[in-house]
Amino acid sequence: MTEAATNTTTPRYPIGDLARQTGTKVQTIRYYESIGLLPQPARTAGNQRVYGQDQLDRLGFIKHARDFGFPLDAIRELLDMTDRPAASCVEADEIVRRHLGEVRRRIGRLQALEGELGRMLESCSHGTVADCRAINVLSDHEKCCATSHEPVETIPYRAPD
Amino acid sequence: MTEAATNTTTPRYPIGDLARQTGTKVQTIRYYESIGLLPQPARTAGNQRVYGQDQLDRLGFIKHARDFGFPLDAIRELLDMTDRPAASCVEADEIVRRHLGEVRRRIGRLQALEGELGRMLESCSHGTVADCRAINVLSDHEKCCATSHEPVETIPYRAPD
DNA sequence: CTTGAACCTACAGTCGCTGTAGCTCCCATA
DNA sequence: TATGGGAGCTACAGCGACTGTAGGTTCAAG
Known part of the structure; x- marks a missing residue:
């Protein structure tokens, strides 16, 4: 009851965990954030990034698509589509x-x-x-x-x- | 008899001719010069580059090798070899x-x-x-x-x- | 003498990161 | 509670091989 906005059951990962779990480098994650491919995550009191499951999934998608050789702007378009799941594919x-x-x-x-x-x-x-x-x-x-x-x-x- | 150092019969091309004859862009030629792949050419009184046949050939080689996908440092090595024609290939x-x-x-x-x-x-x-x-x-x-x-x-x- | 194409330098931008410098933060152990 | 070290932070430079731009100069034809 003390927390309202963020889901209490959602795991909270630091950037290094995200990197390990997706096979991405930490710098690359920050780079994706800087170009707006990943949204800005929450921060700890000490200004460190904290991610939830959705961010992990999003990064997983990006990583996978990059492994398939898709350029980042194509990936951006694909991500936009996953945000509108009812749209035509x-x-x-x-x-x-x-x-x-x-x-x-x-x-x-x-x-x-x-x-x-x-x-x-x-x-x-x-x-x-x-x-x-x-x-x-x-x-x-x-x-x-x-x-x-x-x-x-x-x-x-x-x-x- | 008035000219001594440079061969009188050698054609002298401005950079644009070199570009046209090799299919390279003018900027690319200047870039190759800046990284030492092409030597610094002679200049006119007005500071414009003038090239001779040897430079044209050298650039032709580079262009052709680039079309074959060789990276510039491999091309550099290959060019070094053409400068020692008696060496083993x-x-x-x-x-x-x-x-x-x-x-x-x-x-x-x-x-x-x-x-x-x-x-x-x-x-x-x-x-x-x-x-x-x-x-x-x-x-x-x-x-x-x-x-x-x-x-x-x-x-x-x-x-x- | 004028016009305009071709030339000049210097520098920023491309793509997708990667690496570095010089800090701060966090957590486990002593 | 102090401390050590790994993890995090920002900011920026560099990679390869160019390409593009701004703002100026030179050259050759008419």
Whole structure:
């Protein structure tokens, strides 16, 4: 009876627990808050963040969607939809479809690239740099067999740990 | 006879020509210079950059390698090799091989993702958000069929124009 | 001589974080 | 009750590879 606004049975997690339970880093959670993807949580008397179950679920959703490669603004749209559960899911569908299209395009480009790199290596005679097939292909546009020359996306080398 | 240092027959391009001829943007060329990937070119009396054939070739190499998805530091290594044409091309080979490995890993991850997204869409009943398979899969880890759960790389949505 | 395109520098913004510095807070043990 | 250390806090810089903008200068054609 002493508490009214917040549900007494709701668990209250500090940020580190949220991080551990979702596999997100603490900084990332704060970053999501800073860009408005997560609402500002309650604070302790000592100014530390305290989260409830709903926030945990929301972050879980975000994490999962990020693992699927959705960009944050798509995730934002998806989250907006989960807040209106009675709405039609056509839009959600559309977002997923768009993402799938993007993934397929990326796969296509990478496969073309894979072929070219493979050919580069196969035809390398392992002599000097001057004769190196790989380097020659890069030096001279004519020597390469690419059908099209759209650049492959600028993707950072980043091992997912 | 009036000119000594620079070869009289060498063409001299302003930055815009270099950009047009290689398909690079002017700012990108200046950026490459700022990070030391391109040497500082000669300047006109009015402080404008002037390039020769060698710079054009170097930039062409960089552009081409970028189109192949090589990161700039790999390109830097490759360029260092072209400056020592008598050296063995084993290292160059190694760089290409590493990149190919990276490309293949990325393809694998994206294909797994493609499967999951496809399944999401297939099983969506096109009702309300509350029943939406796609959103449910994202909400609930148990509902998704991923064999592994390494995150797919964080790749920005960036159409290559 | 004028116009306007091309050039110049310097810096902020993109995406999605990650890392650091320099604090404060909280809780378990002595 | 003191203390130690892990966890938390803010604020900001940095990553990769650019891209865009503001506000100025230079150049070449007419």
